[in-house]
Amino acid sequence: MDKSSATPNDSFTSAMTLTEEGLTCIPKRYIVPSSLRPNGTLSNSNTCLPIVDLSLLQHPLLRPQIIQQVYLACKELGFFQVVNHGIPLSVMKDALDNAIEFFDLPSEEKLHLLSSNVHDPVREKMGNYTKAVQKLQEEIMEVIFESLELNPDYLHEDIAKGSQVIAVNCYPACPEPDLALGLPPHTDYSLLSIILQNHQGLQIMDRDEKWHSVPVIEGGLIALVGDHMEVLSNGQYTGVVHRAAVNSEKKRLSIASLHSLALGKKVRPAPALVDEQHILSYNEGGFSDFLDFISGEDIVQVAFGGGVGIISCAAGLLYAFFTSTP
Template identity: 55%
Template sequence: MAAKRDTSSGSFTSAMALSEMGLNGVPECYILPQPQRPAINQRPHCPTIALPVIDLSLLENPSLRPKVIEQVLEACKELGVFQVINHGIQISFTDDALDVAEEFFNCQMRKRCVLLLLMFENLFSIGETLSNITLIQSQLGSTCGHQNHQVTRRKWGNYAKVAHILHKKLMEVVLESLGLRPDYLQKDIEEGSQVMAVNCYPACPEPNLALGLPPHSDYGSLTIILQNQQGLEIKDSNGEWQSVSFIKEALVVQLGDQLEVLSNGRYKSVIHRAILNSEKRRLSIASLHSLAIDRKVIPAPELVDEQHPLSYKEGSFGDFLHFIQDNDILEGRYIDTLKKNPQTGSTKETADQMHENVISHSSG
């Protein structure tokens, strides 16, 4: 169940906090309207999609690399998501990241908040989410253990670094599959942003009434997902929900809205959601990557022609943040506001105007 704002107090109540209360049912504020509920009661018959599983180690073999590029092309064109194996991230890094996530969510809510302050006290300022929590200075050295927060920060940090390296490799492959240079937008990718979202979806007594994460697409370029069990679902081209199979040691790679725009619609960002189960909690660590917050993303001029008219306006991650601040993301996606009617305007003229802007950012 996703975090829910208590409008009467201005605070947030998380699903983990509710789980710690030992509730036997789903609070009314979490219950979804009938059409939005997952068909958990039909789960044995719910299709589990066989995502393409791509062996990245084959990229090092010149004779096999074209096959991998073709696999990526088909996966991006048909689904917008695939799994990767032999991705170069040592299992010790993924195990450590999940282990400390398990330890973190085993702490009580108050202790978790203090632990977050300890881990990231030099990285961000505290906003309204934690404004209702009174922190006692003497607790900072003892809550969950001062040494624990250093270990957690180090292990999550180690995973974040290798995920960043993997993202750069994946972007090269995806861009090459589009017929662009592997180093296209290299500088922008290097200077882009990375957000690590560590999620815990607790066991839910009535998983057919709620969702762990509502349907959405990620705005960035790629999202790399590490998880400890099945629970991710994607919407296929027919608008049907498909369960993503869990493969140990594999990572799920999802295309974001920025790549849909950059590809001029050749590739589609994937709409996905997280379901719940009644038996055990699920952990996932999503590494979300995007270009710099103010970098305007536009279709690559090389991908705009008479058969593929200009289909998107420019947009940035910053524009996306403003959108979700002012709009209910359940009622519409930001990328839909960027789509334009290809029959209007002079496509070639617009593409030529874009060329100089893009080329200045595509070298590096």
């Protein structure tokens, strides 16, 4: 293949392989419509994205301020970053290092972990981070419920025994980042998603449909409201639309931990949030429906095809499913 251009063919070549071949132009199938290109739609405003210091929850006089901060962040953006959350930097670094180690493996070695079933666990080295982020989401969920004027212990047992999906993405350096996206705009099918990224690339859409880049904060983690929280809150909080941009200089890794109720549990609007002024607006749904769907479909076509033929520039997607029940 000519390294200065790429000709379309019927076979699919991963973004990592194309990067290793030294292409200076991306294949046409990776080019997104001009209206969706990241630089053309990115806000130039200096909007301060919310950062929540979880350690302040331990101070009785400051806790109400943190709850209000979370309420405004979820209501206006569906997003906030958390700091002083209790997960050691070393645990977060180990998780990212393990992800890099996996994606740097030769294709032949990666194939040993290949599975068509997203229910199958994939890796054990993520264990420490996975357990830590599961505990963190329980704390964040309590804060979110309190911000909705629900009991912080609402659904406590279901949350503690809920499902957790780890999705690890690798985005290699892209020769034409202004023309492509790592992942197209989407919301997460979860109550809450917690994302760790090693380089800037995550972008969120605000309620005015303006895009904002999420900066990398040392020790910080990103909390995103998902579709299930939109259902549970009866629409008070809506799932945040987000996407992943690519860059021309650095390989980017992200580890997304998606949390919801156990597979057999259905998420429905909290009864306390339904009244004459706030009519029941959502049907119930469960995480197992989503996992069954993506297990039986062509994920590239479903997730990245859309109506405009977008193909992800992520080099790979590694799924691992965990549940706290034995």
